[in-house]
Amino acid sequence: MLGIQKRLVGSYLIVILITVLILELFLIFFVRYYYYHNIERIMMNQAELSATFFNQYFADEDLEKQSERLLKGFSQHSTAQVQIIGSSGQLLQDSTGLRADVHETAFQDVQEAFSGHTGSWRGYDPLTHEAILAVSYPLQANDTIVGVVRFITSLTDTNTTVNQISAIFIAAGLVVVVIVAVLGILVSRTITGPITELKLAAEKMAEGDFTVSVRKRYQDELGTLADILTMMAAKIRRNERLKNDFISSVSHELRTPLTSIKGWAITLKSDSEDGKVDLMEGLDIIEAESDRLTRLVDELLDFSKIDNGRLMLSCAPLQIGDLLHHIGKQLAPRAARQGISLEVQTDAPLPLLQADENRLKQVLINLIDNALKFTEPGGAIKLHACSTQEQIMITVEDTGSGIAEQDLEHVFQKFFKGSSHTPGSGIGLSISEQIIKLHGGQLKIDSRVGKGTIVEIRIPV
Ligand SMILES: Nc1ncnc2c1ncn2[C@@H]1O[C@H](COP(=O)(O)OP(=O)(O)OP(=O)(O)O)[C@@H](O)[C@H]1O
Ligand SMILES: [Mg+2]
CATH class of the missing domain: 1.10.287.130 (Signal transduction histidine kinase, dimerisation/phosphotransfer (DHp) domain)
Structure with missing residues (x-):
């Protein structure tokens, strides 16, 4: 497994584990609360009913003497174990049979009932060690607490149910984690697969094999x-x-x-x-x-x-018109020898240009050299310069062979000669373009096969 895949699957898993864990804890807590609370509420109602019943009909009688009758009445409508506790905490009656010698005030719920509140307690029966829930309610006669009624129920069944539900939740959580892990591995493969391919290709290239082509699997x-x-x-x-x-x-x-x-x-x-x-x-x-x-x-x-990047310009104010005429004169003999007309035309007042004269001359000679090389006798070459507010535009136009469309985008590349077999190393245009760029300008070339070529230079003033 790749490092990336480990990290991807690992982080998926950690996120999902934490989420599932929090969710499970919350659900299990909620289920337990719901069950216990429900039971407690039911018993609380029964205890309250019993206490009200006592208050209404038995308030004037002696609790200890009436306890047996009372117990019958209290436990009639309940499946829970019912206890009646006397005012000093002694157990008077127990629906499961008397269990003397247990002092009931030891239980927290009973203590609370004696202090006038409803008490509830969850714990283990001291005799059977069974999980139980106990609810106590004070029995009042004329505003004094004369005893306590206590309802007790076993929590064994409830605990089993709660545990079963928790087990189902945990199982579901595990299934989710497994699904996410499998999905994570599958998804991460769609990432690591292409990365492996890229890595292999890059390794091949590092070894000097440039015949590689990497398959594009996804649009990403x-x-x-x-x-x-x-x-x-x-x-x-x-x-x-x-x-x-x-x-x-x-x-x-x-x-x-x-x-x-x-x-x-x-x-x-x-x-x-x-x-x-x-x-x-x-x-x-x-x-x-x-x-x-x-x-x-x-x-x-x-x-x-x-x-x-070591080429430095030494710029000075330059009258571009003069330069064009000078170059025209210099190349006129060659043009005449080849039977090509060379015409120089400049707009009257051209602004001064901050430029490196020798380098610009080199560019123009390169361009005219190209034009002369690729134009047949009888053709014409036109040099033209004009200006706008911001820039000076120089064009070199010929009526020569032109450049094929598929070559046009490559002519500025170093050593590119297209299909031409004329002398030259194919760096003229590449150098020219760089020089114009150093002047902050741009060099563009437009050409049509059989019609001719126009090279356009724009340099900001
Ligand atoms: N005016 C033109 N007409 C037709 N083709 C041209 C013209 N200018 C350039 N090309 C094409 O672009 C190619 C590149 O030109 P570039 O000036 O960079 O190289 P070169 O002239 O072949 O060699 P070098 O300039 O180094 O002597 C030429 O080989 C030619 O195919
Ligand atoms: Mg050239």
């Missing part, structure tokens, strides 16, 4: 947890795959410029003496390829900085 918190665990495993699998893709794509990215640099180095070494090859051209290419390598390494460094 544990069901949600099962879903989350399954989803987590899927995400980890996916990240694992992305990481591998990334390593192979980075290796590829590194190899291309390296191959080119090495190729040119060999060519220059062997042929430059003859002056056959243009030395300058070779060196230019080596320079460009080295730049490409540096950029790639920088990107990777940025990326790890963002991942560790």
Whole structure:
């Protein structure tokens, strides 16, 4: 049994045991009270009747002499044992036969009757040791107590009945406890079952097996947890795959410029003496390829900085319009080479923005690079900036291939390249989004396959 199950069943049981115990005690107490009280009341009535009878018809006569007649009258309507006790406490008559030498004032009920009240007493008969209930009532003649009438009944039958009823109550209570225990175990299984499964799955994941999927049994918190665990495993699998893709794509990215640099180095070494090859051209290419390598390494460094939250912005007031035009000019040659028109359009007075110029430039170059990569010759790219009271909005719009709908939600993930086979490591958009977020803004992407893509940046002023 799991610890949780023990605790659950245990707490159920404790609650129900306490409840049943309190209920039983109350019921048993009530039953006893009801039975004893009833008997006492009946005998009390008889005693009172007898005393009234004596007061009315025998008040002037001598109690001791009339006691036999009186006893007959008193015990006529009662099954109880009746005693008549004289003024000094001596037993005058007893319906079960005379028992002299017993001094009745020893009993508490008799004492009370002699002091003018009705007395009742429950205890054991000193001779038979039987459980009895005795009720005494003063016999009065002209306002003086001349004796006491005492009714006594055995409680054996009543006690048996009360005990039987109590036994039934206790048995019923035990049945309830057993039912609750069984139910508790069954119910707790519906909780511990899924927990065990979750535990096993988590253990497997801890060992590095992410192929697990946990069955969702109920629509509750544990069901949600099962879903989350399954989803987590899927995400980890996916990240694992992305990481591998990334390593192979980075290796590829590194190899291309390296191959080119090495190729040119060999060519220059062997042929430059003859002056056959243009030395300058070779060196230019080596320079460009080295730049490409540096950029790639920088990107990777940025990326790890963002991942560790170590990327710091150095913000200063920035005229975003100027920046856009500057970038437009910088990329115009490449656009022209690819036969794509690149247009920059900014609304006249744009407010100054507190931003990190280099980082924003990096974002915009990333976005335009994407647009150039995924647009065919003859296409167009439009850069636009406008502002409202609170924010500046920059859009980069192209008429390129667009992004498939199922890829759209993943493009911001690191290393995600979709089905694209273009060069790139798939971290451009991921870095860009993080940089915009650091500026307190947001980057959104909207795209339609075959129509084009619009990337929208909003940064609060
Ligand atoms: N303008 C666009 N048109 C069509 N597809 C795009 C566009 N921008 C991004 N994508 C898709 O989103 C993917 C992720 O873009 P991202 O810029 O993050 O990576 P990359 O360009 O492939 O590599 P990197 O930017 O690191 O060189 C791209 O591989 C491409 O499939
Ligand atoms: Mg990119």
